Amino acid sequence: MAVELLTRPTTRSQYSDPVDRTAASSDASLVAGFVAGDETALKCLYDAHSRLVHSYCRRVVGPDHAADVTQEVFLAAWRSRDRYRPDAGTFTGWLMGIARFKAIDATRARARRPDTSDDEAGVDVPVSAGEADDLALRMLLTDALQQLPERARQMVELAFFEDLTHTEIAERTDQPLGTVKSDIRRGLERLRSHLEGFDAARS
Amino acid sequence: MRLVPDELAVSALSRDDATVLPTDPDDRADLADLRRIVTVGRTLTPADAATDDPPADLWGRIATSITEADDGPATVDTAPEPVGGAQVVRLESRRRTWQVLATVAAALVLVVAAAGIIVNRSSGSGTELVASTDLALLEGGGSGSAELLKRSDGMHLVVDVADLSPAERADFYELWLLTPDGKDPQSLTKFTKQGGTIDVALPPGVSTTKFPVVDISEEIDDGDNSHSGKSILRGSLA
Numbered sequence: 538m539a540v541e542l543l544t545r546p547t548t549r550s551q552y553s554d555p556v557d558r559t560a561a562s563s564d565a566s567l568v569a570g571f572v573a574g575d576e577t578a579l580k581c582l583y584d585a586h587s588r589l590v591h592s593y594c595r596r597v598v599g600p601d602h603a604a605d606v607t608q609e610v611f612l613a614a615w616r617s618r619d620r621y622r623p624d625a626g627t628f629t630g631w632l633m634g635i636a637r638f639k640a641i642d643a644t645r646a647r648a649r650r651p652d653t654s655d656d657e658a659g660v661d662v663p664v665s666a667g668e669a670d671d672l673a674l675r676m677l678l679t680d681a682l683q684q685l686p687e688r689a690r691q692m693v694e695l696a697f698f699e700d701l702t703h704t705e706i707a708e709r710t711d712q713p714l715g716t717v718k719s720d721i722r723r724g725l726e727r728l729r730s731h732l733e734g735f736d737a738a739r740s
Numbered sequence: 741m742r743l744v745p746d747e748l749a750v751s752a753l754s755r756d757d758a759t760v761l762p763t764d765p766d767d768r769a770d771l772a773d774l775r776r777i778v779t780v781g782r783t784l785t786p787a788d789a790a791t792d793d794p795p796a797d798l799w800g801r802i803a804t805s806i807t808e809a810d811d812g813p814a815t816v817d818t819a820p821e822p823v824g825g826a827q828v829v830r831l832e833s834r835r836r837t838w839q840v841l842a843t844v845a846a847a848l849v850l851v852v853a854a855a856g857i858i859v860n861r862s863s864g865s866g867t868e869l870v871a872s873t874d875l876a877l878l879e880g881g882g883s884g885s886a887e888l889l890k891r892s893d894g895m896h897l898v899v900d901v902a903d904l905s906p907a908e909r910a911d912f913y914e915l916w917l918l919t920p921d922g923k924d925p926q927s928l929t930k931f932t933k934q935g936g937t938i939d940v941a942l943p944p945g946v947s948t949t950k951f952p953v954v955d956i957s958e959e960i961d962d963g964d965n966s967h968s969g970k971s972i973l974r975g976s977l978a
Contacts, residue, residue, distance in 0.1 A: 564932045565912050565961040576806060583799055591798075592790035604795050611802050623961055672788075674780055679788040682781070686905055686934070696753050697781045703750055715746075722749035723909060728777045 568628045572618050583611055586629060589680050590636045597640035597669045598647070606643045610636045626734025629684075630677060633731075634738020637673040641666050674735065681731040689724040692717055743767050752778050867891050873954060873975035875899075880907040880972040882934070886954040888977050895942040897928060899954065904934040907970060910958035915940065916967060917951035920976070925967040926951055930959070952977045 570578030590610050595603035613635050614621075621631055682690060688710075695701045695709060703721065707714045742764045743751075751762070752774035762768055868890040875884040882904035889896045897915075904913060912932045916925040928940045942948070956973040 564930070566930050576803070579806070580799065580803070583802065587794050587798065588792065589790040591794035592792040595792050603792070604798050607794050608798060608802050608805070612805055615806060675784055675788040676790060678777070678780055679784050680790060682784070683789075688905075693781070697778070697784065700755070700782075703753075718746040718750060721753070722746045725749050725752065725774050725777055726745075728781070729773055732773070732777060 565623065568621070568623060571628070572621055572623075574618070579611070579615055582628065582632075586632055587611075589629070589676065590632065593633065593636050593673060593676050594640050594643075596672060598643045602643060602647075606639050607636075609639045609643075613639060622737065625737040627681075627731045628734065629680065630731035630734025630736075631738045632734075633673050633677045634735045637670060637735075638738070640673075641669050644669070674732070677731055677735055678728055681728050685724050685727060688712075689720040689727075692720050693724040693728075696721060745770075749774060870895070871948065871952075871977040873977050875901075875954060875956065875973035875975040878971045878974055880958060880970075881905040882956075882972055884956065884973050884975075886975060886977065888948055893941070895948070897940050897942060897948075897954065899938045899956070900936070901933075901938070901956065901973065902935045904956070904972060906958035906972065908958065909960060911961035912959055913972070914957050914959045914967070916955040916957060917946060917948065918953040918955050918974075919951055920953060922953060922955075922974075924951070925955065927965070927967075948977050 564581075567578050567581055571582055587607065591603055591607045594606040594610070598606050610632065614632055617635075621628065682693065685693065692706050692710060692712075695706045696703075701709060703714060703717050706712075706721075707717045710717070712720075743762050748762070748767060748770055752771055762771060869887060870890050871888040873886050875886060877883065882901055884899060884901035884904075886897060886899045889898055897917075899915060906913075912930045914930045915928040915938055917928060918925050926943075926946050928943070928946075929938060931938055953974060953976050955967075955971050957968050958970045958972055959968050
């Protein structure tokens with residue numbers, strides 16, 4: 538932190554735009570601030586991730602409880618912030634790992650209560666842990682894909698959704714094959730670090 | 741011998757069942773990880789996108805909970821917690837506390853803003869352009885320019901960048917000042933955005949006479965605070 542003390546401007550805007558997560562998922566210094574207990578850093582991370590976490594919770598526990606569970610997710614992340622390891626995956630992945638726990642717990646807690654009168658009519662609530670797990674992974678990867686640099690995102694999407702080979706992607710995007718290969722490799726590695734963060738929250 | 745990472749990624753995406761598994765155990769493990777991503781990735785649909793913002797007061801509730809009960813980091817609690825029910829009462833009182841805090845904060849913002857306007861008026865335009873430079877692309881991608889501004893509160897370096905991309909890999913970018921021969925890097929700030937304005941106050945003791953060269957580098961988050969040696973953009977203030 539010594540370097541940051543010397544070099545940081547003193548305003549609240551010391552952190553770069555939290556919505557602009559780009560290739561780094563979350564500004565490394567922002568996450569460092571969070572781990573060190575800086576509430577401003579938590580606010581920035583909340584701004585950048587609350588939509589993802591809330592959308593996920595909404596789909597697992599239904600609209601009536603989504604906000605409460607989202608709150609629990611961020612509080613749990615805050616309380617266990619000293620357990621987050623940046624070298625073991627991204628913050629986004631780790632947070633979604635916690636969201637998965639909290640959402641499944643909430644679903645189970647409700648299932649145990651006999652007076653569950655608000656059964657979320659019309660809402661497609663996945664009940665099994667496996668489904669909640671799968672959905673967390675899908676929403677995490679979708680979000681992570683959107684955070685990739687534009688060119689890499691486009692190439693990975695062509696490989697995923699249009700099933701193009703590297704050579705076909707090179708033709709389609711008018712890029713050298715070597716660029717396609719390294720962009721896709723970096724993109725997949727980036728997605729992988731999100732998955733590692735997700736897995737790290739379970740251990 | 742280990743495979744080139746690019747080729748592992750090609751294998752992970754291959755539909756060809758005849759693809760030969762790598763012999764190196766680490767390669768096999770990497771390939772399995774990448775295949776897991778590819779398998780899920782191929783089944784993603786637009787319905788997997790996050791679309792629901794939480795209620796506007798949710799951050800207030802979280803902030804209040806933290807302020808009320810911040811007893812430092814504890815172990816992760818994964819035990820089931822009741823949802824709703826008895827919590828509702830507590831949330832109401834938290835909300836009131838937060839509203840008071842928010843009102844105080846809003847009042848402070850007004851005072852500071854008013855003070856800012858007065859200071860600005862009394863010092864004329866308040867900003868003087870001291871030096872500037874275009875930033876040349878060294879590796880990776882992007883463009884930019886830098887201005888050294890003298891403001892009432894001191895010297896600021898304001899850098900505009902567009903379409904930054906690393907040559908290899910960047911967890912973040914870092915803005916530096918260097919000596920005329922490109923040595924002794926002084927870190928000004930780290931950032932992740934690929935385009936936009938970075939506005940930093942020059943730290944005490946860092947003068948652009950001694951450090952006139954503006955440099956933006958790609959950095960990986962490896963705990964090493966020194967310059968990576970990989971500069972994307974560079975220019976000399978004049």
